[in-house]
Amino acid sequence: MIKWWKILAALLIFYTLVWGMLGSVPRLNILHETIRNVYYHVPIWFAMLFLMGYSVVHAVKYLSGNNFTSDIISDQAAQTGLFFAVPGLLTGSMWAKFTWGTWWTFQDPKLNGVAIAVLIYLAYFILRSSIDDELKRARISAVYNIFAFVMMFVFIMILPRLTDSLHPGNGGNPAFGKYDLDSNMRLVFYPAVIGWVLLSLWILDIKKRMALLAHIQNEN
Numbered sequence: 001m002i003k004w005w006k007i008l009a010a011l012l013i014f015y016t017l018v019w020g021m022l023g024s025v026p027r028l029n030i031l032h033e034t035i036r037n038v039y040y041h042v043p044i045w046f047a048m049l050f051l052m053g054y055s056v057v058h059a060v061k062y063l064s065g066n067n068f069t070s071d072i073i074s075d076q077a078a079q080t081g082l083f084f085a086v087p088g089l090l091t092g093s094m095w096a097k098f099t100w101g102t103w104w105t106f107q108d109p110k111l112n113g114v115a116i117a118v119l120i121y122l123a124y125f126i127l128r129s130s131i132d133d134e135l136k137r138a139r140i141s142a143v144y145n146i147f148a149f150v151m152m153f154v155f156i157m158i159l160p161r162l163t164d165s166l167h168p169g170n171g172g173n174p175a176f177g178k179y180d181l182d183s184n185m186r187l188v189f190y191p192a193v194i195g196w197v198l199l200s201l202w203i204l205d206i207k208k209r210m211a212l213l214a215h216i217q218n219e220n
Contacts (some may be wrong), residue, residue: 012195
């Protein structure tokens, strides 16, 4: 049976995809029509951050209770979060090409921070796959997960705000909401954030159930 929040996720994503392309947007220099990417790029990153936070919460729950269900949920949430990082990077790279003139620039600390964060989480999955003992793998992975989340938060949310950055809201560059998210855009942007977060939970729910079933089968 499909839960109500899954139906809501589908409706919000459909609404965002359609009205995000058809609705009116501010006519700004440099950005022009690319400002519509804020409906996709930013909510996808919100979903990714939510999943990584969800993952680290269950990592802490595992360390406090040694419940393998928490370890499985933590791992699946991190996998789903990294999956959402891919479209987040692709939409960001596309946006950069049309506004900054390049697919990627190492002069932007937030881009560099994102790249480092992705590599840190890739190392997390390599670490998990390299440990055969289930108990040891769960404990070490949980500790590393906490480290990975803290480092991601530092590289993405803190350091870009302390230095010059091309991203809005960082290094003295005003955030979108301060100068160009008008009332029409907010009617799409906020539902987009809710829709993408709910979609990420939907995907996580499927992966979690599959992983739990696989774990039960391996024990039997």
